[in-house]
Amino acid sequence: LLGADGQLSQTIFAEMSALAVTSGAINLGQGFPDEDGPIEVLDAARKAISDGTNQYPPGNGLPVLRNAIAEHQQRFYGIYVDPDTEVLATAGATEALAATILALTSEGDEVITLEPFYDAYGAMINYARATHVTVPLRSPSFQPDHDDIRAAFSGRTRLIILNSPHNPTGSVLDRATLELIVELAHKHDALIVTDEVYEHITFGHEHIPVASLPGAFERTISISSGGKTFNTTGWKIGWITAPQPILQAIMAVKQYLTYVNGAPLQVGIATGLGLPDSYFTDLASGLARKRDTLGAGLRSAGFDVTTPQAGYFIIADAAPLGVTDAADFCRILPEISGVVGIPVTAFVHPANHGDYNTLIRFAYCKKPDVLDRAAAQLSGMK
C-alpha cells in the first residue's frame, strides 16, 4: 500500500514540522492555527467531559452534533439534510475521505482530483487501488480549464473529488465550473466528493457548496470538519452529509476504521456550529488580514505571490530568487531565513512537477506578531 507519492514515507507535513522543531524556525508549513478557538466551544467540550459524555457515541455521531450539522447546512446554504439518515460524524475530514473513497471505488475505477491535490486524496486512491486522474490548476489563477475537466471524465470515472476553497492554492471554484462538473457527473454517472473544510474562510469570494446546485445533491458526498472553522485541528471532528444509500455504504467502511471518536469534542463542535454569523465573518476577516501581512512580507523578500481567495495558505513563487527546485530550497529555508514552508510539488504527481517546481506554500493561520517576524526574517534573507 502506497502513499500519495507512490512511497510509504513520512508525510511532507510531518517532515517539515519536525524540521521546524529541530531548527527552531517559524513553522509556516503545516496548516494549524496557533491560537485557541472560541471559548464557548472549549467550554462545551469541558462541560461534556464533566457531565459524563465519555463513552462511545452512536456510530453516526451524537444527535446534538448531527442536528447542528443539519441546521448549519440549512442556515448557510439552504440545503436540507435529515440529521438521522443523511449526516455522519467522522474522525476529521481525513477519515471522511478515507471511508468515502474506500466505500465507493474499486480497482480500475477512475477518480479525478484537481492538481495540486491534498496529499491524503492520492494516498486513499492508491489504497483503494483506483486510478488517479488529475485536472491541472495552473498559476496564477489556479482555476481549472473547462476543457481539461471535460477531458478528465471517461466511462470509467467513478468519483470526482473537489476541494473548494482549495488547499494548497487558496482558489475557490465558481458557479459555472461547478455546474459543468454536475453536468459531467450526470453524463458519466459519476459521484461528486466535495471537501469543504475551509468553507468559512473566504475573502470576498462566495463559497458555493456543489450540493446546493440543481441535480447535485443526489450524487454528492459533502465533507467538512470543525478543525479549521473553530481552531481545533487536534480534535479531529469531521462530518459527511450525503443521500442515505450512499451514506450507508460509507458508514459500513467507517465503522471498521475508527468505529466512533471524540464524544465530548462532538458536543463542543455542535456548540460552535450554532455560533452567531459574526463569529464566522470575523474568522474570515481576521485571516484576510493575516494573508495580507504575510503576502507583503513575501513580496518584499522577492517572491512572486498569488493572492489567495480563501483558506489558510499563500503560494509564493521562488523563481525570481533564482530557485529552480523549491523542494531543495524548502530544506535549507529554515537555516537561511528561520521560516518553514512546504514545496507545492508535495501535492503534485512527479510526472507533472514541471509546472510547480518553484512554488512554495506558506500558512498564514498564525498570530500577527509571528507573521511579522516571519516576514522580517524572509526579507532579511535577500
Ligand code: PMP
Ligand atoms: N482536507 C483538506 C483540504 C485539508 O486541508 C485538511 C487539513 N485540515 C483535511 C482535509 C483534513 O482535515 P481533518 O484535520 O479534519 O482531518
Ligand code: GLN
Ligand atoms: N491540512 C493541514 C495542511 O495542509 C495539515 C495536514 C496534515 O498534517 N496532515 O497543512
